[in-house]
Amino acid sequence: xxxxxxxxxxxxxxxxxxxxxxxxxxxxxxxxxxxxxxxxxxxxxxxxxxxxxxxxxxxxxxxxxxxxxxxxxxxxxxxxxxxxxxxxxxxxxxxxxxxxxxxxxxxxxxxxxxxxxxxxxxxxxxxxxxxxxxxxxxxxxxxxxxxxxxxxxxxxxxxxxxxxxxxxxxxxxxxxxxxxxxxxxxxxxxxxxxxxxxxxxxxxxxxxxxxxxxxxxxxxxxxxxxxxxxxxxxxxxxxxxxxxxxxxxxxxxxxxxxxxxxxxxxxxxxxxxxxxxxxxxxxxxxxxxxxxxxxxxxxxxxxxxxxxxxxxxxxxxxxxxxxxxxxxxxxxxxxxxxxxxxxxxxxxxxxxxxxxxxxxxxxxxxxxxxxxxxxxxxxxxxxxxx
Amino acid sequence: xxxxxxxxxxxxxxxxxxxxxxxxxxxxxxxxxxxxxxxxxxxxxxxxxxxxxxxxxxxxxxxxxxxxxxxxxxxxxxxxxxxxxxxxxxxxxxxxxxxxxxxxxxxxxxxxxxxxxxxxxxxxxxxxxxxxxxxx
Numbered sequence: 001x002x003x004x005x006x007x008x009x010x011x012x013x014x015x016x017x018x019x020x021x022x023x024x025x026x027x028x029x030x031x032x033x034x035x036x037x038x039x040x041x042x043x044x045x046x047x048x049x050x051x052x053x054x055x056x057x058x059x060x061x062x063x064x065x066x067x068x069x070x071x072x073x074x075x076x077x078x079x080x081x082x083x084x085x086x087x088x089x090x091x092x093x094x095x096x097x098x099x100x101x102x103x104x105x106x107x108x109x110x111x112x113x114x115x116x117x118x119x120x121x122x123x124x125x126x127x128x129x130x131x132x133x134x135x136x137x138x139x140x141x142x143x144x145x146x147x148x149x150x151x152x153x154x155x156x157x158x159x160x161x162x163x164x165x166x167x168x169x170x171x172x173x174x175x176x177x178x179x180x181x182x183x184x185x186x187x188x189x190x191x192x193x194x195x196x197x198x199x200x201x202x203x204x205x206x207x208x209x210x211x212x213x214x215x216x217x218x219x220x221x222x223x224x225x226x227x228x229x230x231x232x233x234x235x236x237x238x239x240x241x242x243x244x245x246x247x248x249x250x251x252x253x254x255x256x257x258x259x260x261x262x263x264x265x266x267x268x269x270x271x272x273x274x275x276x277x278x279x280x281x282x283x284x285x286x287x288x289x290x291x292x293x294x295x296x297x298x299x300x301x302x303x304x305x306x307x308x309x310x311x312x313x314x315x316x317x318x319x320x321x322x323x324x325x326x327x328x329x330x331x332x333x334x335x336x337x338x339x340x341x342x343x344x345x346x347x348x349x350x351x352x353x354x355x356x357x358x359x360x361x362x363x364x365x366x367x368x369x370x371x372x373x374x375x376x377x378x379x380x381x382x383x384x385x386x
Numbered sequence: 387x388x389x390x391x392x393x394x395x396x397x398x399x400x401x402x403x404x405x406x407x408x409x410x411x412x413x414x415x416x417x418x419x420x421x422x423x424x425x426x427x428x429x430x431x432x433x434x435x436x437x438x439x440x441x442x443x444x445x446x447x448x449x450x451x452x453x454x455x456x457x458x459x460x461x462x463x464x465x466x467x468x469x470x471x472x473x474x475x476x477x478x479x480x481x482x483x484x485x486x487x488x489x490x491x492x493x494x495x496x497x498x499x500x501x502x503x504x505x506x507x508x509x510x511x512x513x514x515x516x517x518x519x520x521x522x
Contacts, residue, residue: 127403132482
């Protein structure tokens with residue numbers, strides 16, 4: 001992809017966040033879209049491209065009164081929005097559309113106007129996984145982890161520490177669902193959900209949404225907000241069945257997506273000032289740090305324990321790689337497809353308006369996962385003009 | 387208790403479920419490349435794309451590769467916590483299963499413990515492949 005040729009000019013989350021019993025799924029999409037349009041001073045009629053997951057781009061376009069020349073319904077789980085950004089950037093470069101709206105909305109907690117999550121008993125997962133009793137992500141996304149801990153020499157305390165440090169970031173974010181400090185002991189003593197995972201190692205279940213508006217970098221200068229340029233992008237998919245992951249200690253989709261994004265951006269790891277790794281569960285930042293190449297296999301837990309990803313604390317400066325600075329899916333919010341919120345936090349950090357702003361941050365990465373290690377998308381942002 | 391969630395075989399997987407009913411764990415392998423065995427079933431080799439594949443009865447032996455213990459049982463799975471496990475088969479592929487004949491505890495369920503397949507009939511058509519400690 002051509003570097004810095006496309007920028008995010010509008011970005012917003014839903015007006016409310018957390019528990020929103022009075023808004024349906026499509027209403028959350030629309031609320032976020034209207035907020036993002038207001039953010040960049042556009043009207044629905046200015047949008048000529050739409051992308052969405054959860055609802056179809058047809059529903060989005062019709063509901064918003066948009067007549068698009070580009071529609072993307074890529075739906076690969078929580079990182080779908082990373083893929084939407086990537087496809088939108090290519091589409092804008094190719095002239096398929098000029099101004100693309102990407103939306104997310106999910107009534108994960110209140111279930112207002114929400115669809116089901118059933119897998120057909122004829123699907124491969126329906127035949128070869130569901131008969132053995134998994135009950136949603138807490139019992140599936142977690143299955144590789146005992147093997148991972150054994151292979152790396154990590155412990156359950158290492159998993160708990162991920163949640164503890166992310167809670168420190170959440171404490172700095174007024175919109176975070178949970179802000180009270182927690183300890184490793186608190187995490188380990190919380191309800192056992194699926195051994196070895198306790199409740200505080202699992203993401204929240206909340207309501208919310210978010211939207212992004214992209215256009216060419218050339219036009220981006222004319223919008224009210226500081227443009228956030230797209231420097232590199234990646235995506236990949238591996239398997240719809242977590243039991244069939246090639247390697248339980250590493251996500252192939254993470255590795256392929258991350259490498260592609262780094263190669264496109266032409267940057268090195270030391271250039272990265274801020275990082276978001278979709279944390280549906282506490283093990284994901286560990287896999288992400290290793291599979292994106294920030295840590296060698298076996299070093300990620302020590303990296304987090306050593307406060308390299310942590311906020312400033314008690315007079316000590318923050319870590320060199322601030323990670324999940326909104327509090328993440330573990331403490332900020334998680335509606336079901338959290339990737340949109342990782343992107344929103346990267347955009348806020350690049351605009352310089354995040355609640356826990358990383359000083360002078362110039363490059364941010366938002367790395368997402370879809371399904372249970374099924375898919376991945378990586379977006380590298382920069383706030384420096386081309 | 388609602389009836390247990392069961393697979394509905396498709397033409398591409400029928401041989402596997404017929405195998406379970408007959409007490410055989412049937413894997414597939416390619417006769418064109420030396421890519422080895424694969425799972426879940428499909429009528430071509432996922433490594434080379436050849437349609438020249440064959441079913442065969444696997445050893446039914448494997449080791450406990452990873453698992454969780456679900457503390458909030460799915461309604462059709464009873465009321466007690468149970469392990470959702472992945473077994474690494476002697477022939478290479480991994481498959482999800484339940485471990486039977488053994489307490490559902492971290493102490494009893496040690497990674498890399500040897501396991502062997504056992505089949506549990508659910509109805510006239512479907513038997514599920516479970517695994518039990520190989521010494522049992």
